[in-house]
Amino acid sequence: MSQPSHRLAIHWFRRDLRLSDNTALWHASTASQAVLPVYVVSDWQGAHHWTGPGRQHFLCGCLESLSRNLSTLDSRLVIRQGDPVAALEMLIRESRADAVYFNRDPDPHGRATEERVRRLCRSLGIAVHDYKDAVLHEPGEVLTGAGDPYRVYTPYSRAWFTQAKAGILGRPKQLGTAPEVASDPLPTLDHWRLSLPGDLTLPPAGERAAHDRLKAALAGPVLRYAEQRNDPAADATSHLGPDLRYGTISVREVFHRAQQALDGSRTAAERESIHTFQKQLAWREFFMAVLGHFPHVLDADFNQQWRHLEWEDPARSDAFDRWREGRTGFPIVDAGMRQLLATGYMHNRVRMIVAMFLTKDLHLHWRLGEAHFMRHLLDGEIANNNGGWQWSAGTGADAAPYFRIQNPWTQSQRHDPTGTYVKRWVPELARCPATAFFSPPAGTRPIAADYPLPMVDHGEERERTLERFARAKEAAAAS
Numbered sequence: 001m002s003q004p005s006h007r008l009a010i011h012w013f014r015r016d017l018r019l020s021d022n023t024a025l026w027h028a029s030t031a032s033q034a035v036l037p038v039y040v041v042s043d044w045q046g047a048h049h050w051t052g053p054g055r056q057h058f059l060c061g062c063l064e065s066l067s068r069n070l071s072t073l074d075s076r077l078v079i080r081q082g083d084p085v086a087a088l089e090m091l092i093r094e095s096r097a098d099a100v101y102f103n104r105d106p107d108p109h110g111r112a113t114e115e116r117v118r119r120l121c122r123s124l125g126i127a128v129h130d131y132k133d134a135v136l137h138e139p140g141e142v143l144t145g146a147g148d149p150y151r152v153y154t155p156y157s158r159a160w161f162t163q164a165k166a167g168i169l170g171r172p173k174q175l176g177t178a179p180e181v182a183s184d185p186l187p188t189l190d191h192w193r194l195s196l197p198g199d200l201t202l203p204p205a206g207e208r209a210a211h212d213r214l215k216a217a218l219a220g221p222v223l224r225y226a227e228q229r230n231d232p233a234a235d236a237t238s239h240l241g242p243d244l245r246y247g248t249i250s251v252r253e254v255f256h257r258a259q260q261a262l263d264g265s266r267t268a269a270e271r272e273s274i275h276t277f278q279k280q281l282a283w284r285e286f287f288m289a290v291l292g293h294f295p296h297v298l299d300a301d302f303n304q305q306w307r308h309l310e311w312e313d314p315a316r317s318d319a320f321d322r323w324r325e326g327r328t329g330f331p332i333v334d335a336g337m338r339q340l341l342a343t344g345y346m347h348n349r350v351r352m353i354v355a356m357f358l359t360k361d362l363h364l365h366w367r368l369g370e371a372h373f374m375r376h377l378l379d380g381e382i383a384n385n386n387g388g389w390q391w392s393a394g395t396g397a398d399a400a401p402y403f404r405i406q407n408p409w410t411q412s413q414r415h416d417p418t419g420t421y422v423k424r425w426v427p428e429l430a431r432c433p434a435t436a437f438f439s440p441p442a443g444t445r446p447i448a449a450d451y452p453l454p455m456v457d458h459g460e461e462r463e464r465t466l467e468r469f470a471r472a473k474e475a476a477a478a479s
């Protein structure tokens with residue numbers, strides 16, 4: 001066996017909160033006599049408008065689980081707080097580490113921080129190693145024949161599937177004996193001055209829970225994915241979003257386990273389902289590539305043609321509050337918004353419906369919805385969320401064409417024909433026939449006594465949206 005290259009390597013955990021198939025951790029463990037694992041808790045302290053209690057609570061659970069798992073290797077998770085670069089510098093000096101290992105982040109902020117860490121290591125004269133891990137393919141790997149980024153999903157995904165995919169690495173067998181260094185306690189919500197709303201029900205967090213979710217998904221939902229993924233009442237998707245967000249399972253593991261299921265499947269329908277599921281992983285990486293190549297999407301429309309679109313001022317009415325709280329009088333919209341508040345999750349089909357409703361029926365800017373989702377979604381992922389919002393608003397890469405405006409009533413009929421989803425989340429409507437959710441109530445009588453009338457007329461707002469897009473097009477052409 002060759003000699004380890006490093007005496008002591010720091011593994012800087014970020015969005016890779018697991019031991020198995022963790023690229024940087026694996027390489028740190030094979031190349032060093034000992035590994036010192038650290039997680040640096042951000043010091044946003046509740047000031048950042050994208051920090052919500054549900055996702056931070058889930059993060060705390062992931063860190064607890066990681067800490068327990070590390071103890072099975074006779075190792076210990078060191079917690080530090082504040083700016084990661086300052087925290088790492090202190091830890092390097094205290095421990096006399098001679099290398100830092102980490103996995104690369106897909107977000108611009110994370111990439112900027114890791115560049116500072118590289119500079120720090122160079123200035124201290126120690127080694128720094130970083131790896132692709134959060135994705136199967138980083139933005140620069142999937143390009144057009146001319147070497148340009150894709151702007152449309154279908155050719156991107158075709159190219160994505162043809163690329164060779166890294167296999168699954170094991171779990172390190174040992175991490176050696178690292179020196180004793182001080183650690184802050186595992187964080188709780190108090191750290192960000194947040195508290196969990198009493199009625200929020202959250203799934204278990206951590207590596208074991210993530211593997212259980214993958215196993216359950218491959219035993220059923222993924223096999224019927226093509227047929228059931230748009231049925232919010234069946235809720236037949238993997239629910240792996242938060243795990244992919246915090247890296248309690250690797251995307252390689254999800255892809256390859258699905259591939260094994262596909263290779264062993266008995267029917268064409270199952271194979272199509274599993275392939276459709278894998279295509280969602282390509283959507284995830286498409287949006288990460290869009291963010292990587294076009295970071296302006298965080299501040300502005302991807303498609304600059306729509307920069308003159310007019311938006312309503314949210315301060316001038318209670319429309320945004322009614323949307324957020326699920327009191328719009330549109331049953332499918334209210335069901336989705338209440339599911340989000342109660343669970344930190346919303347079904348994908350309903351995410352599209354509520355997003356189109358906010359932007360095309362209420363004419364409120366997609367950035368308001370993007371921020372609300374980031375605060376509440378456990379799977380809140382900057383790239384996917386921005387991509388999903390800009391897709392729905394019609395302003396994004398490969399967006400829904402602006403003139404294809406979903407009608408919330410007919411969407412309800414098509415995707416929740418028995419009304420089961422609506423009734424689950426809007427108890428005031430439990431006794432109504434499902435047909436009451438398929439068209440607006442006639443006259444001034446609400447669908448149920450304690451349920452509001454629809455706050456807008458979808459047909460009229462649709463026309464207004466088309467007019468707004470037409471004016472924005474003219475303004476762009478004239479400028």
Ligand SMILES: Cc1cc2nc3c(=O)[nH]c(=O)nc-3n(C[C@H](O)[C@H](O)[C@H](O)COP(=O)(O)OP(=O)(O)OC[C@H]3O[C@@H](n4cnc5c(N)ncnc54)[C@H](O)[C@@H]3O)c2cc1C
Nearest residue numbers: 237238239240241280284348351379380381384385388389
């Ligand atoms: C307005 C809007 C906002 C969204 N915000 C987010 C977000 O913050 N984080 C997030 O992960 N997804 C987001 N999505 C995409 C999608 O809704 C979720 O990924 C999915 O509902 C998560 O449930 P699941 O884990 O059961 O997914 P599954 O259907 O089981 O899919 C498996 C995984 O594939 C990825 N994926 C699936 N669909 C998409 C998609 N359309 N775009 C990108 N990746 C996808 C996710 O990582 C997901 O966990 C958003 C979609 C819309 C329309």
